[in-house]
Amino acid sequence: MHDIRFIRENPQEFDRQLARRGHELVADKILALDSTWRKLTSQTQELQAKRKAISKEIGLCKRNKEPSEHLEGEVADLKKELEICEEKSKQEAAKLQDILARIPNLLAEEVPAGKSEADNQFVHEWGTKPEFSFKPEQHFDLGEKLGQMDFQTAAKISGARFVVLKGGLARLERALGQFMLDLHTQEFGFEETNVPILVNESAMYGTDKLPKFSEESFQTTDGRWLIPTGEVPLTATQAGEVIAEDKLPLRMTGLTPCFRSEAGAAGKDVRGMIRQHQFSKCELVAITTPEQSEAEHERLTRAAETVLERLELPYRRLLLCEGDTGFGAAKTWDLEVWLPGAEAWREISSCSNTRDFQARRMNARYRSQDGLKFVHTLNGSGLALGRALVAVMENYQTEEGHIRVPKVLQPYMGGMEIIS
Structure with missing residues (x-):
C-alpha cells in the first residue's frame, strides 16, 4: 500500500x-x-x-x-x-x-532497467558445475527409473502438477527440510514458527497477495485461502501489532506446504517437479526498522545461499530488473541453481525487501523515540524443497542412475550415502 x-x-x-x-x-x-x-x-x-x-x-x-x-x-x-x-x-x-x-511497490533506485528476466543483473556465481563421464539425466527420468517419483499415480488422485515421492527420495526431501530449519535457527537466529496453512482474506491482503493474485491461489468454500507461500502467515503474525524498537529485527522461519494454481503456466515445465500445485518450502521472514532493512536483506539472502553452499550445489545470484521484480517487492535477489540434466540455471530462491509496502496494508508498526513508524518486511525462500531435491538429484546422480546423498544430509538420512 x-x-x-x-x-x-x-x-x-x-x-x-x-x-x-x-x-x-x-x-x-x-x-x-x-x-x-x-x-x-x-x-x-x-x-x-x-x-x-x-x-x-x-x-x-x-x-x-x-x-x-x-x-x-x-x-x-x-x-x-x-x-x-x-x-x-x-x-x-x-x-x-x-x-x-492494485498498484505495485515503488522500486529501489539501484534496481536495474529492463523488461524481462533477460535483463536481470548478474552479481556473482559460486561453486563448480559437476562434470560427468556420461550424459546426465533430468530429475523426472531419474526418479521414475528409481521407482520413487510417481507422476502417474499423483495424476490419478489429484490431476496434473502433483507428484508422489516414495522411499529414499521421500526421505531425502524430508531431510532437506530438517537441515534447512536447523541451519536457519542455529546459525542465523531465525525462530522456528509453525503456522496455519489456511488463512483469512485479511492475511492475504496484508501480504499483497490480494486482490492482485487471487487467480493464482486456491480458496476454500468457507472463504479462507490455502497459502501460496509461508511468507503470508509468518508476516501476518505482526498485522496490527506495535513492536518495541529494541525487539527488532524479528526473524522467523517455517516449513510449510504451499499451494498455487499456476494460472497462466500452461505449457511451462509440464514434466517434473519444477512447477507444482503443491510443494513444500522453508520460508524466511524478517521484520525490521527502515534503517536495518538493507543489511537484513543481505543477511537473509546469505542464509539462503548458505544452504546451497553446504549442499555443494553451484548457484548464482541475480538482481532482478524493473520488469521482473515482483508486485510487492522494492528489490529482489534471485538465486539460481545449476541443473546439469536440464543444462540450465533455474530459480530456487527469491529474497525480497518490500520495505513498508506490506506494513501499511497490515498496519504493522514499531515504537521509536520519534513515535510510531511502519516496519519494513522482508521474505525469501530458504529454500523451496522440491527444487532443492531436483538440484540434488541432477548434481549428485551416478552413471547407474543412483543418487549420492550430500554429506551434510547423511546424518538426517540415518547415514545413508546413496539412494538406489
Whole structure:
C-alpha cells in the first residue's frame, strides 16, 4: 500500500516510479479521487456539527417548554443529507483504496532497467558445475527409473502438477527440510514458527497477495485461502501489532506446504517437479526498522545461499530488473541453481525487501523515540524443497542412475550415502 501523503506531495515522482515498471500513470486519477473523498469527508463533518448544534437547541427548547418542531424538521432533513454524504464518502474511499491496492511497490533506485528476466543483473556465481563421464539425466527420468517419483499415480488422485515421492527420495526431501530449519535457527537466529496453512482474506491482503493474485491461489468454500507461500502467515503474525524498537529485527522461519494454481503456466515445465500445485518450502521472514532493512536483506539472502553452499550445489545470484521484480517487492535477489540434466540455471530462491509496502496494508508498526513508524518486511525462500531435491538429484546422480546423498544430509538420512 502506498502513502497517500507522498502521492499528494510528489505526484510526478510517483508516476516516474510507476513508469519504471511499465505501469499506467495514475497519480492524477488518485489525486482526483482523493480530492473528492476529502471534500465529502469535510461536508460530512460540517453536517454532523450542524446536526449536533441544532440537537442542542432542541434540548434547550424542550427544557424551556418552547416549540421545537421546526428544528426537529431541520434535523430530519440533515439526517437524510448526512446519510447520502456518508454513503458517497464511503464509495469514494473504497474506489481510492481499490486503486491503491492494485498498484505495485515503488522500486529501489539501484534496481536495474529492463523488461524481462533477460535483463536481470548478474552479481556473482559460486561453486563448480559437476562434470560427468556420461550424459546426465533430468530429475523426472531419474526418479521414475528409481521407482520413487510417481507422476502417474499423483495424476490419478489429484490431476496434473502433483507428484508422489516414495522411499529414499521421500526421505531425502524430508531431510532437506530438517537441515534447512536447523541451519536457519542455529546459525542465523531465525525462530522456528509453525503456522496455519489456511488463512483469512485479511492475511492475504496484508501480504499483497490480494486482490492482485487471487487467480493464482486456491480458496476454500468457507472463504479462507490455502497459502501460496509461508511468507503470508509468518508476516501476518505482526498485522496490527506495535513492536518495541529494541525487539527488532524479528526473524522467523517455517516449513510449510504451499499451494498455487499456476494460472497462466500452461505449457511451462509440464514434466517434473519444477512447477507444482503443491510443494513444500522453508520460508524466511524478517521484520525490521527502515534503517536495518538493507543489511537484513543481505543477511537473509546469505542464509539462503548458505544452504546451497553446504549442499555443494553451484548457484548464482541475480538482481532482478524493473520488469521482473515482483508486485510487492522494492528489490529482489534471485538465486539460481545449476541443473546439469536440464543444462540450465533455474530459480530456487527469491529474497525480497518490500520495505513498508506490506506494513501499511497490515498496519504493522514499531515504537521509536520519534513515535510510531511502519516496519519494513522482508521474505525469501530458504529454500523451496522440491527444487532443492531436483538440484540434488541432477548434481549428485551416478552413471547407474543412483543418487549420492550430500554429506551434510547423511546424518538426517540415518547415514545413508546413496539412494538406489
